[in-house]
Amino acid sequence: MNVLNSYRTGPDEGGHFGIHGGRFVAETLMPLILKLEEAYAAAKADPAFQKEMDGYLAHYVGRPSPLYFAERLTEHLGGAKVYLKREELNHTGSHKVNNVLGQILLARRMGKGRIIAETGAGQHGVATATLCARFGLSCVVYMGAVDVERQAPNVFRMKLLGAEVVPVTSGSKTLKDAMNEALRDWVTNVSDTFYCIGTVAGPHPYPGMVRDFQSIIGRETRAQMQEMEGRLPDSLVAAVGGGSNAMGLFHPFLDDPSVEIFGVEAAGRGISTGEHAASIAGGRPGVLHGNRTYLLMDDDGQIKEAHSISAGLDYPGIGPEHSWLNDIGRVKYLSCTDQEALDAFQLLTRLEGIIPALESAHAVAKVVELAPKLPKDHIMVVNLSGRGDKDVPQVADILGTTL
Amino acid sequence: MSTRIDARFAALKAEGRPGLVTFITAGDPDGTTSLALLNALPAAGADVIELGVPFTDPMADGPAIQAAGLRALKAGQTLAKTLAMVKLFRGEDNETPIVLMGYYNPIYVYGVDRFLEDAKAAGVDGLIIVDLPPEEDKELCLPALAAGIDFIRLATPTTDDARLPTVLKHTAGFVYYVSITGITGAATPDADLVRGAVARIKGHTPLPVAVGFGVKTPEQAAAIAAGADAVVVGSALVEVVRHTLDEKGHATANTVPAVTALVERLAEAVRAVRRQAAE
Numbered sequence: 063m064n065v066l067n068s069y070r071t072g073p074d075e076g077g078h079f080g081i082h083g084g085r086f087v088a089e090t091l092m093p094l095i096l097k098l099e100e101a102y103a104a105a106k107a108d109p110a111f112q113k114e115m116d117g118y119l120a121h122y123v124g125r126p127s128p129l130y131f132a133e134r135l136t137e138h139l140g141g142a143k144v145y146l147k148r149e150e151l152n153h154t155g156s157h158k159v160n161n162v163l164g165q166i167l168l169a170r171r172m173g174k175g176r177i178i179a180e181t182g183a184g185q186h187g188v189a190t191a192t193l194c195a196r197f198g199l200s201c202v203v204y205m206g207a208v209d210v211e212r213q214a215p216n217v218f219r220m221k222l223l224g225a226e227v228v229p230v231t232s233g234s235k236t237l238k239d240a241m242n243e244a245l246r247d248w249v250t251n252v253s254d255t256f257y258c259i260g261t262v263a264g265p266h267p268y269p270g271m272v273r274d275f276q277s278i279i280g281r282e283t284r285a286q287m288q289e290m291e292g293r294l295p296d297s298l299v300a301a302v303g304g305g306s307n308a309m310g311l312f313h314p315f316l317d318d319p320s321v322e323i324f325g326v327e328a329a330g331r332g333i334s335t336g337e338h339a340a341s342i343a344g345g346r347p348g349v350l351h352g353n354r355t356y357l358l359m360d361d362d363g364q365i366k367e368a369h370s371i372s373a374g375l376d377y378p379g380i381g382p383e384h385s386w387l388n389d390i391g392r393v394k395y396l397s398c399t400d401q402e403a404l405d406a407f408q409l410l411t412r413l414e415g416i417i418p419a420l421e422s423a424h425a426v427a428k429v430v431e432l433a434p435k436l437p438k439d440h441i442m443v444v445n446l447s448g449r450g451d452k453d454v455p456q457v458a459d460i461l462g463t464t465l
Numbered sequence: 466m467s468t469r470i471d472a473r474f475a476a477l478k479a480e481g482r483p484g485l486v487t488f489i490t491a492g493d494p495d496g497t498t499s500l501a502l503l504n505a506l507p508a509a510g511a512d513v514i515e516l517g518v519p520f521t522d523p524m525a526d527g528p529a530i531q532a533a534g535l536r537a538l539k540a541g542q543t544l545a546k547t548l549a550m551v552k553l554f555r556g557e558d559n560e561t562p563i564v565l566m567g568y569y570n571p572i573y574v575y576g577v578d579r580f581l582e583d584a585k586a587a588g589v590d591g592l593i594i595v596d597l598p599p600e601e602d603k604e605l606c607l608p609a610l611a612a613g614i615d616f617i618r619l620a621t622p623t624t625d626d627a628r629l630p631t632v633l634k635h636t637a638g639f640v641y642y643v644s645i646t647g648i649t650g651a652a653t654p655d656a657d658l659v660r661g662a663v664a665r666i667k668g669h670t671p672l673p674v675a676v677g678f679g680v681k682t683p684e685q686a687a688a689i690a691a692g693a694d695a696v697v698v699g700s701a702l703v704e705v706v707r708h709t710l711d712e713k714g715h716a717t718a719n720t721v722p723a724v725t726a727l728v729e730r731l732a733e734a735v736r737a738v739r740r741q742a743a744e
Contacts, residue, residue: 084600085600086598
């Protein structure tokens, strides 16, 4: 029998993680994707590329991000010792910049002067607009019209940075439609355009490439935990929409059997209501946006609209590597409702003076549920993937406060 | 085994003229009207029919075909209903080839084996599945060929000579050349560039080459058809459907005649192409 001796070798050369992944794109894009795969393989093997990345990560992004012992949250929960990986302290306010930096440096190597991106909450769009400003590249960000409405501060930020923000009015007017529109742009402007995908999804090589760029989160966490506690953490928790912050934290720990790993999907108004964004809990394998993965759909294979309080998790799919990690049982996927996330958003703010993004609040909510049941010597790391400033107007609205 | 597609292209060759391939979306704006339209296409001059399978997220389609798909889905169209529609059409016409065009997910969810069996039984001749490049041939292309259904590949301006053999390897029936880099119904293709591209493809395959994307008027259709074995018109036809709908989005008495009127004008222009050249 063929036994896996590592969970970290994927994807295979066709871009598959088990049955998931692949390259389900129009022929017009195929040559571009093959060229990208080649260019990324060359960059990955080039020490000069890594050195350039490291320089910007240290001096522009502000890495390493702290691993912070959340003392009051730990006391409050009365169980596991909780650490926060502070990705919200990165330049632009989330983990998204790690990946964007990698892709923009790659685009420069490939001589592409026009960058396109899709965005949900706007965090990926802001990170992309930021690096395009830094390197003088033209930038077009596709954003669902609904998200443009609920994430107004990020829209303005992108415009300030010189990006063109295109509101997408087709379909459900959210992240999946923004991705459709970005793919339509790419298929039209193949010669000069680089598509900077914001998560560990899309056609091969994107899922593996974005994961590699985000894995700095987990690598730093390992080293920092070693320094602070002299050992590995016992569990990891991260929110999952497409799943890039989670993959980044999880990947360097996949081969450590003592580390239990939890991904948290958005349950919206509850899985049973059908109004959620939990592709693993409430979906099944299908093909969309270049990869096979768990998707929310009806019996005819039509994609359903996702629902989440958090625009960044409001996507009816999930990265293919997560789907595979679920299938083989290495990562356990939980889900968290809008209300639980909203409660955790307020709890962390009050106890630690850290306002989390609504996306990250989903992970915090599961810590609130899991930690009290665990012994005090259990070490749990939660990825605080983004800061919540962008969500303040929306939360004020929900809590009935007029700003 | 000679298929309806092979027979039709052989007949076109014998007649010394290019063919007209018409695209409509199955179930647009509703099942009954769509079936009536489908049944009327051959008499109006369609040599081959592409029947769009509606999908919520048609990444390679422009606004016109996106909207047509959403109208059909709203009216309750499913893949099973589309196959049933083909079966009814076959009761009227056993010669005009029908090619289903769409995206993989509805077929994947239906189940590939079950789909191929049902599609064959319904009288489907070929498949154009936009998001299945040669790299994913094991998914549907090879099983379809084994089931006796042609898998028609898209070749595009980005498909260079090095890649062309890969793209053509398991293509059957005809090759669909996408005349522009872009989405359906967008920029108008340059007839001279298209002629060159078709010649390049023909250097690699004996299969007929049909050209589509962005062809809207009889004049454009004739210009493109002059350099190809067939020309495909789609967005322009579903736009006619849209223009004939009432304020509630329902079909009117004018829907089918308006579409067939444009098909007749397109067919007239396309059929004139080589006759004029031969005179």
